[in-house]
Amino acid sequence: xxxxxxxxxxxxxxxxxxxxxxxxxxxxxxxxxxxxxxxxxxxxxxxxxxxxxxxxxxxxxxxxxxxxxxxxxxxxxxxxxxxxxxxxxxxxxxxxxxxxxxxxxxxxxxxxxxxxxxxxxxxxxxxxxxxxxxxxxxxxxxxxxxxxxxxxxxxxxxxxxxxxxxxxxxxxxxxxxxxxxxxxxxxxxxxxxxxxxxxxxxxxxxxxxxxxxxxxxxxxxxxxxxxxxxxxxxxxxxxxxxxxxxxxxxxxxxxxxxxxxxxxxxxxxxxxxxxxxxxxxxxxxxxxxxxxxxxxxxxxxxxxxxxxxxxxxxxxxxxxxxxxxxxxxxxxxxxxxxxxxxxxxxxxxxxxxxxxxxxxxxxxxxxxxxxxxxxxxxxxxxxxxxxxxxxxxxxxxxxxxxxxxxxxxxxxxxxxxxxxxxxxxxxxxxxxxxxxxxxxxxxxxxxxxxxxxxxxxxxxxxxxxxxxxxxxxxxxxxxxxxxxxxxxxxxxxxxxxxxxxxxxxxxxxxxxxxxxxxxxxxxxxxxxxxxxxxxxxxxxxxxxxxxxxxxxxxxxxxxxxxxxxxxxxxxxxxxxxx
Amino acid sequence: xxxxxxxxxxxxxxxxxxxxxxxxxxxxxxxxxxxxxxxxxxxxxxxxxxxxxxxxxxxxxxxxxxxxxxxxxxxxxxxxxxxxxxxxxxxxxxxxxxxxxxxxxxxxxxxxxxxxxxxxxxxxxxxxxxxxxxxxxxxxxxxxxxxxxxxxxxxxxxxxxxxxxxxxxxxxxxxxxxxxxxxxxxxxxxxxxxxxxxxxxxxxxxxxxxxxxxxxxxxxxxxxxxxxxxxxxxxxxxxxxxxxxxxxxxxxxxxxxxxxxxxxxxxxxxxxxx
Numbered sequence: 001x002x003x004x005x006x007x008x009x010x011x012x013x014x015x016x017x018x019x020x021x022x023x024x025x026x027x028x029x030x031x032x033x034x035x036x037x038x039x040x041x042x043x044x045x046x047x048x049x050x051x052x053x054x055x056x057x058x059x060x061x062x063x064x065x066x067x068x069x070x071x072x073x074x075x076x077x078x079x080x081x082x083x084x085x086x087x088x089x090x091x092x093x094x095x096x097x098x099x100x101x102x103x104x105x106x107x108x109x110x111x112x113x114x115x116x117x118x119x120x121x122x123x124x125x126x127x128x129x130x131x132x133x134x135x136x137x138x139x140x141x142x143x144x145x146x147x148x149x150x151x152x153x154x155x156x157x158x159x160x161x162x163x164x165x166x167x168x169x170x171x172x173x174x175x176x177x178x179x180x181x182x183x184x185x186x187x188x189x190x191x192x193x194x195x196x197x198x199x200x201x202x203x204x205x206x207x208x209x210x211x212x213x214x215x216x217x218x219x220x221x222x223x224x225x226x227x228x229x230x231x232x233x234x235x236x237x238x239x240x241x242x243x244x245x246x247x248x249x250x251x252x253x254x255x256x257x258x259x260x261x262x263x264x265x266x267x268x269x270x271x272x273x274x275x276x277x278x279x280x281x282x283x284x285x286x287x288x289x290x291x292x293x294x295x296x297x298x299x300x301x302x303x304x305x306x307x308x309x310x311x312x313x314x315x316x317x318x319x320x321x322x323x324x325x326x327x328x329x330x331x332x333x334x335x336x337x338x339x340x341x342x343x344x345x346x347x348x349x350x351x352x353x354x355x356x357x358x359x360x361x362x363x364x365x366x367x368x369x370x371x372x373x374x375x376x377x378x379x380x381x382x383x384x385x386x387x388x389x390x391x392x393x394x395x396x397x398x399x400x401x402x403x404x405x406x407x408x409x410x411x412x413x414x415x416x417x418x419x420x421x422x423x424x425x426x427x428x429x430x431x432x433x434x435x436x437x438x439x440x441x442x443x444x445x446x447x448x449x450x451x452x453x454x455x456x457x458x459x460x461x462x463x464x465x466x467x468x469x470x471x472x473x474x475x476x477x478x479x480x481x482x483x484x485x486x487x488x489x490x491x492x493x494x495x496x497x498x499x500x501x502x503x504x505x506x507x508x509x510x511x512x513x514x515x516x517x518x519x520x521x522x523x524x525x526x527x528x529x530x531x532x533x534x535x536x537x538x539x540x541x542x543x544x545x546x547x548x549x550x551x552x553x554x555x556x557x558x559x560x561x562x563x564x565x566x567x568x569x570x571x572x573x574x575x576x577x578x
Numbered sequence: 579x580x581x582x583x584x585x586x587x588x589x590x591x592x593x594x595x596x597x598x599x600x601x602x603x604x605x606x607x608x609x610x611x612x613x614x615x616x617x618x619x620x621x622x623x624x625x626x627x628x629x630x631x632x633x634x635x636x637x638x639x640x641x642x643x644x645x646x647x648x649x650x651x652x653x654x655x656x657x658x659x660x661x662x663x664x665x666x667x668x669x670x671x672x673x674x675x676x677x678x679x680x681x682x683x684x685x686x687x688x689x690x691x692x693x694x695x696x697x698x699x700x701x702x703x704x705x706x707x708x709x710x711x712x713x714x715x716x717x718x719x720x721x722x723x724x725x726x727x728x729x730x731x732x733x734x735x736x737x738x739x740x741x742x743x744x745x746x747x748x749x750x751x752x753x754x755x756x757x758x759x760x761x762x763x764x765x766x767x768x769x770x771x772x773x774x775x776x777x778x779x780x781x782x783x784x785x786x787x788x789x790x791x792x793x794x795x796x797x798x799x800x801x802x803x804x805x806x807x808x809x810x811x812x813x814x815x816x817x818x819x820x821x822x823x824x825x826x827x828x829x830x831x832x833x834x835x836x837x838x839x840x841x842x843x844x845x846x847x848x849x850x851x852x
Contacts, residue, residue: 035852206850216850219843225663227655249840253662256688260655263648267628267659270646271667275659293649380852419644419660419667422623425592427638427645438594439639439647 010063011149011193012071014092015141017080019047019054022138027058028378029163030145033156034062035207035380038197042067042345043378046088046560047317055084057092062149064196066381068344068485072566074098075192076148077113078141080125081106085113090561094118099190101125101144103137123185132181134174143182150194153183204383210374211236213348213384214304215244218276220349221356222391223302224250225275227264229257229283232316233372234306237278258283262290265301269294270428272418274360274391278304281323282313284330284367291365292331295453297428298406298414300359300366300393304352307371309559318560319373321481321532327367328510328541336454338366339510343468343484345374346381351507354465357389362413362456369509371532373562374482399423404435408448412456458511466508466516473500474525475576478517478542480506483532483563490568499576514546526575527552530568534558587612590622592642597633603754603780603789604634607701610757611670612641614764618668625668628657630682632674633708634701634780651681654689654698661696665835668768669696676706679715679735686737690744693772694833699764700737700775701754703782703789711785737777738814738825742807747772747828749810751821753796754780763824772832779820792820799823 013030017023024045031043041062047054059074061067073095079085079102089112094100098118102109103125113120123144129135146156156179164172208216215237218226226245228238242252250273255261258279265275279287284305294301307323309315327339338358342351352368359366396403396415405426407414414435417424431439432446440446468484471491479487484505491501504520506512521527527549531538539554555571557563590612598604615625625643629635631650638645644667648656657671678686678700689698704721706712712725715735722729741749748770752760760778767774779796781789799821804810810826 200852203847203851205852206847207852208850212850216846219846225659227659244846246838247841247845248843249837251662251835251837253659255655256684259652260658260685260688263652263655264659264662266648267646267656267661268663269659270656271626271660271664273663275663289649290652297646297648383847383851417644419626419664420623422621425623425642425644427641427647429639429647430649431647437639439636 009196010061010067010071011195012061012074013076013078013145013149014057014059014074015078015145016055016057016085016092017138018083019056021080022136023056023058023080026138026142027060029142029156029159031060031378032163032207033146033151033159034195035205036159037151037155037195038200039195039380040064040066041380042070044070044373045376046091055087057088059092062195064198068379069489069565070562072564076101076145078145079106080137080141082108082110085110097192099148099192101189119190121189128181128185129178132174132177134170135178136175139175139178140182143179144186146179147183147186148189148192153180205380206383207378207380209236209376209378210342210345210348210370211306211376212240213346214278214342214352214368214370214375215240217349217352218302218356219244219248220387221353221389222274222360223276223356224248225265225268225273226252227255227261227275227277228252229255229261229279231280231283233308233375234278234280234304236376237304237306258286259290262287262301262303266290266294266299269299269301270419274300274356276302276304276356278306280306280308280316281310281326284323284326288326288330289332291337291367292333292335293430294365295331295335295337296430296432298363298416298453299428300363302352302355302359302366302368304368304370306375307369315560317372319371319482319532319562320559321371321483322534322537322558323369324509324533324537324541327369334450334454336457337364337510338362338457339369340366340508341369341481342374343481343505343507345377345379346384348374349384350387353387353389356391360391360393362460363393363416364457369481371482396421396424405437406433406435406449406452408435408452411459412452462508462513466513467504467506469502469504469520471495471500471502473502474523475500475572476502476504476521476524476526477528477530477572478504478506479530480509480538483530486563486565486568487530489565490572493565493569494572497573499572501572512545518546521549524549528555528571528575529553530555530563532557532559532563585616585619585622587616590615590641590643592640594639596640597636599784601783602633603703603782604637604701606754606757607634607699607760607778607780608637608640610760610764611699613757613761614768617761617765618768620668624666625670626660628660628669628671629653630673630677631708632677632706634672634674635677637672651677652685653677654682654685657696658689658692658694661694662835670699670768671696672699672701675700675702675704675716676714679737683715687740687744690741690746690773690775692833693745693747693830695771695773695835697764697767697774697776699778701778701780702737703780703786705782705785707782707785736815738775739811741775742811742814742826745830746775747830747832748774748824749826750776750824752776752778753792753822754778755793756796756822759822766824770827772828772830795820796822799825803827805829
């Protein structure tokens with residue numbers, strides 16, 4: 001059954017081509033123009049592993065309300081060529097109303113396109129570009145797509161004038177001529193939905209990626225030191241932080257490996273400066289020993305893991321939620337720490353800022369599980385709220401002979417003397433220690449320090465932020481991370497059938513607020529757990545921590561395909577009838 | 579301790595009793611470090627001593643300074659992060675040959691190369707002592723042990739030459755039994771800008787009783803330190819391994835730890851506004 005376009009006022013466009021064809025540039029400009037026009041939208045990409053060359057697809061969805069999930073079905077597929085199209089064709093579903101535009105010179109249509117419903121239109125994109133001095137096919141494609149979705153030419157033209165200002169008037173003129181030529185052809189296409197803009201005040205609407213949002217959240221939360229080792233798909237966080245930290249009196253240091261980067265942030269935080277690093281699965285695996293050091297020595301650090309397909313090198317450019325187990329269980333020994341996950345792209349800002357707050361407040365390492373999908377997607381959102389969280393570490397400002405770094409306190413959090421504080425001298429240690437920090441192998445010290453480190457995070461007041469809950473009813477869908485957006489969208493569609501559904505998107509994964517979760521499930525007759533892993537890691541984790549209803553269902557599949565609202569909707573409808 | 583009163587070397591010692599064996603060279607290194615701090619009149623709260631794992635890495639707890647006893651092999655990144663975050667502190671990283679040249683070897687290369695203003699003291703006893711006698715990267719190839727019967731057959735790692743090749747700005751070799759000489763080299767290392775590396779020959783009398791003979795083998799370096807790394811490396815590669823003294827004083831600028839004036843975080847919002 002071909003998926004149908006169910007969302008009203010939504011338009012989706014896929015631009016595909018070989019690397020170097022300029023697909024991502026054209027897609028980015030189309031997205032920026034739609035943002036100026038007043039649309040909300042989501043831009044994701046699908047790329048191969050090649051550094052340059054190889055296939056790429058810009059996947060764009062627009063609406064008059066915020067868009068958080070990829071379209072189930074694309075209204076317009078514009079292919080500059082078909083090279084390696086099959087490597088991401090599964091991510092671009094076509095329906096009866098879809099229009100496929102291709103250059104007749106681009107060769108035979110792939111089976112997937114030929115057999116799909118919808119209309120195929122041939123436009124000699126390359127020929128049109130060749131007739132313009134300095135013309136490029138991707139700019140013609142931009143014009144075709146912009147016209148097809150009803151973006152006014154003036155909006156696109158003004159944007160190009162601004163973006164290409166540094167490239168000289170000839171380049172601007174050539175691009176504008178290409179776009180104009182594209183508009184001529186795009187206006188004649190079979191009808192597809194048109195974008196609708198809504199009014200917005202200056203500054204009220206933002207365009208950003210999840211990685212940028214996370215980095216901004218870190219700086220807003222008070223992070224002033226970062227250590228960096230490049231890794232896909234987390235590098236943009238570090239590249240954003242490098243200049244940003246220097247603008248606020250901080251510093252980023254490039255490390256020789258992830259073993260170094262985690263220890264650099266621990267060292268910096270020991271010095272009193274809130275610190276963060278970002279990585280992906282392979283880097284997190286290397287860091288785990290030292291994250292345990294941060295637990296034992298009670299040094300706050302934040303590690304953002306922008307997850308990608310695993311295990312091992314896996315699929316670096318595509319998303320998966322399969323680092324959940326290593327984030328929760330990866331440390332040796334009994335090593336309590338925090339694991340939190342943003343439940344949407346925009347939430348990368350809130351959750352990262354909150355993570356800095358939690359780490360600092362409890363002097364504990366905190367792992368933020370983002371992923372490639374929300375990390376690298378671009379989204380047009382309403383200006384995120386200013387949040388009050390700012391790193392507040394309990395410091396021992398004045399010290400005397402009675403000061404004990406690891407003193408046993410009522411809430412398990414001990415005031416931390418910062419180097420430079422007279423009388424507070426102590427040695428932070430990964431060895432088990434007495435309250436003064438002196439190495440100790442005594443059972444009494446081990447028991448009391450283990451309990452202190454456990455209790456301080458289990459007794460902490462996390463407020464209502466542990467999860468975002470929507471709707472009500474006896475059918476409950478529990479999810480986490482970037483999958484939450486698809487679950488929320490599916491639930492809102494199901495509610496249009498008159499079915500009551502509650503969604504629970506868990507932000508605080510460890511420690512799990514099992515009591516609060518069970519309270520949400522109290523009246524549930526059916527529970528569905530949704531995640532993007534092969535091994536149902538989240539489902540098994542919840543099972544190990546809560547008495548979930550016996551017939552709780554796990555809906556899960558690995559990346560790189562995202563869980564779509566349509567498939568979740570079908571699952572809910574199927575289970576609801578049972 | 580008040581910040582202005584003159585301090586004695588004993589003021590830098592904590593009350594924690596070392597785990598070291600009687601006769602271990604590390605006791606003397608500990609003493610030399612406290613003497614160097616006293617000579618420089620460093621407020622002990624402004625000093626941080628950072629280490630990894632091993633016998634010598636236990637050292638920070640024996641000092642009344644700020645300290646960090648981290649995981650095996652990662653002392654240099656810990657110290658690096660601390661110094662970058664807190665350039666006002668005096669940061670001294672200490673450890674052994676296994677910690678620094680085997681598990682932590684990569685960090686050693688990059689700490690030399692990065693040339694951040696800190697001091698790295700390696701107590702070299704050519705053996706893993708804490709795990710009871712296995713060959714380290716600096717052990718002689720024919721040294722017999724349970725883990726490598728008959729010896730490893732491998733050429734020893736040459737820390738001073740590698741430090742020079744990697745860009746360290748100050749290179750010295752000391753002998754733990756020579757407290758006055760070691761103290762002097764540590765003072766100079768702390769004061770020298772950039773990354774200063776001091777290898778201290780520090781005998782393990784338990785697993786390498788042969789090293790008791792080191793006190794007779796060591797001798798002052800016959801020539802003055804040079805500022806030419808190639809010349810210094812050539813000398814070190816052809817010496818007998820017991821030349822004691824400052825062997826290289828470099829002139830490279832240290833890694834820039836200065837900060838621009840802090841702007842407003844709210845300014846970043848503009849980057850995202852449509």
